[in-house]
Amino acid sequence: METLAAYKAHLREIGKLNSALTLLQWDQRTCLPPKGHEARAETIGKLAKIVFELGTADKLGRYLEKLEAEDDLSLEDRASVRVVGKDYRRHKAIPPSLFERFAVARSRSESAWEKARAASDFQSFQPHLEEIVDFARRFAEYYGYKENPYDALIEGFEPGMTGREVRGVMAPLRERLVPFLKQLLAEGARPDTSFLRGSFSADRQRALSLRALGAMGYDFAAGRLDTAVHPFTSSTGPNDVRVTTRFVENDLLSSLYSSLHEGGHALYDQGISPELQWTGLDEGASFGIHESQSRLWENMIGRSLPFWTFFRPILTQVFPELSSPSADALWRAVNVVEPSLIRVEADEVTYNLHIMLRFELEDGLINGKIAVADLPDLWRDAMGRYLGVTPTDDASGVLQDVHWSAGLFGYFPSYMLGNLYAAQLFATLQEETPDLDARIARGDFALLRGWLQDRVHHFGKVHEPKELVKRVTGKEPDSAYFLSYITRKYSEVYRLAERG
């Protein structure tokens, strides 16, 4: 197996340079002084070019061809060949000259989007978005698909998943969530959140985030917490996984929940088997599976009553001014439901409705059934139907997300799938762990973390998302778990049963 050794050595070279790239990008968003950005972009560009060249090298193509014909590869080696081979072919599928033109158009489109959003002026962005949609459609043709060109784009974020499947899990959500939201707002008892008003220093917010991350079992000897305008997690391998958060002075929950969310991502990356480092498998199974881990910690744990039973004394230690509300009151307050215009501020009940809207528009755009010019109206219309709120300008409507300006079509479904996977995994975990709530209530997360690591994190990209979910839960991805979780929890938070 000389080929296998040469193949692995080649992936290690790529992996090391990717680690360098990741660090350069982490630094760009956390440490880099303002004047350093121009030169940094050039350095990143140069390194990215080397990585791209190594990832599309003919040599790699030959290794893949030979290894794909091998029968006796280990599970991991077969997975590596699958994952690397898929990326190789997707990269090779796009003619370099087309990709170069796209890179230029994307850069212009991103700047145009920034200006358009600031001025709430969709028209100035429209021609750029038309160009980008056109590129995305051409890419889909080059990548290939069976049924729907949109599938070829979803594949880049959620391997093995199709638009038809997303639509399948989405239908019951729409059917159930839209009326449930109306019921909550009409009949429910909105939690009191008044005691969360105040001014909270960044230092103390930071201390609270550190306590939360520590309790989760985030390994600070293999990571660190920094601040960033848009919080993110960055990993160069299981031994260096960095989280970021941001501190909003009058919003204590913003940094805490962002830390729990990023902490969930980070536990995933810290939990990937070290043996997978630089093999092409040292990442999460998909964007959706990664998001399932962040949402599980942020919402299913972090917004649960047992969590607040455990965390309330820590909160009041750091913020003595918050000593009055009980664990129950805190739990209700962090679960307030508020239909809003902005996806990233959405609560658990409304979040997926934001995604549905985007999914439908993307699907239409890529299939040529929706014209870019019609997006603002379609957006307003869907917001009204799903959430009962209507943006009065495009900045808080169709221009709010960066994704489309950068050509990231097919990404949004992963946000929704993350919530569904999380609920499905959590249901299995609860079934297997009758005393889970009691453990959480005393801050004992070891079993929970170990379970997630053994069943999910450990494998990196070895299994495709659907396969992974089925291995762990015994079932195909199904939105029933999420619906049951949401309706049960929010009926309690909003005291629907008591009232009904």
Place this chain on the structure above:
Amino acid sequence: METLAAYKAHLREIGKLNSALTLLQWDQRTCLPPKGHEARAETIGKLAKIVFELGTADKLGRYLEKLEAEDDLSLEDRASVRVVGKDYRRHKAIPPSLFERFAVARSRSESAWEKARAASDFQSFQPHLEEIVDFARRFAEYYGYKENPYDALIEGFEPGMTGREVRGVMAPLRERLVPFLKQLLAEGARPDTSFLRGSFSADRQRALSLRALGAMGYDFAAGRLDTAVHPFTSSTGPNDVRVTTRFVENDLLSSLYSSLHEGGHALYDQGISPELQWTGLDEGASFGIHESQSRLWENMIGRSLPFWTFFRPILTQVFPELSSPSADALWRAVNVVEPSLIRVEADEVTYNLHIMLRFELEDGLINGKIAVADLPDLWRDAMGRYLGVTPTDDASGVLQDVHWSAGLFGYFPSYMLGNLYAAQLFATLQEETPDLDARIARGDFALLRGWLQDRVHHFGKVHEPKELVKRVTGKEPDSAYFLSYITRKYSEVYRLAERG
């Protein structure tokens, strides 16, 4: 001039990757979590290999050959060809297999040194050092030299300088400093330093360092201050120059003077002409010239009476407990002279004596006149003669510096030359600026900084160190300036005149 364009493009590629390497190394010393070091070393190794390959590419050799024959290159392009060509030939001179063996031996030697120093056990380190000295002697033969193999090594740090010249400027220093030190200690009035005792929080020390760096004119939009065990400055270009310091709770001066020192290095790197970035000339003229800038700010400015006239109100603002001592008392206290065993803790008067000792031993080692086994005794003997103190163990003697374990022979002279260059540059600056003291006393550093930038920083590596000193001061490097500065200043600090 197609060759020139291709040559420059090649250097830009190297430059960008070197910027990535610099950032990886900065992060390694400031941010990297403990468990991340192993993978980081591999990433750095991979990137360093690519940079080395590009820097020794045959293509580059052909460009250099053609450009060296060109008559009409600009001053900067000629300098680039000189500097890059020299590095190219030095790298090519060493057979790759020898260099690889050296890299392995160095890595072993560095670990052995760490253990040996911790145990104060020279014998366990001796065979490693013998091996490293042997490599250094072979390298010197490969590099080539006219008179003294040691010259070939000095050249790597101080281009155009020889052992003979270093000996030339050193002789008057030894002759004058050894008796002057004795006189100071015997007849001088040791300054009172008792008021500097106390406990000073890292936060306040940091605030003070930020004030000092701000006053110097360090551009925080093109840099930042972090902490590191061994403070250093890191530059990926004039728009991203980062300084570090460390906070010792009971030693306020340690962080302040380390910040002034690194700030001096940083002003140099921020002041290099942006047009030189990634041309091979975007560094200081030499290690010695670089050190001249750090020592000038640390000592000639930062340990002057005018500086303390300006800085005392800032100090007492941050540390109200230090309100009693006058500017004069503070100035004297920061200039206390104390012969000590450790170079990095040495004051201005004794520092160069530490270097002399190392210079003489290095010269002997590389010329085969001194055996490694004799170093501990020779060290003790010289310490007694020059400084009047004798180490009782090797940890505070011959094992104190990391340099030799890493094969860095020829580096030490630059530390001394830095002090001499600084004094010579400063003498010229004073001559041209009669009101310099008054400006410093009111915290107006703009003219001083501008002068250094115009005369020194701006040029990067365009001029060799001796040439640069001559351009600015009109004279060859001469130790008379330093001697005059030291004897005048310390006679005052120690009130020799008043007493004598």
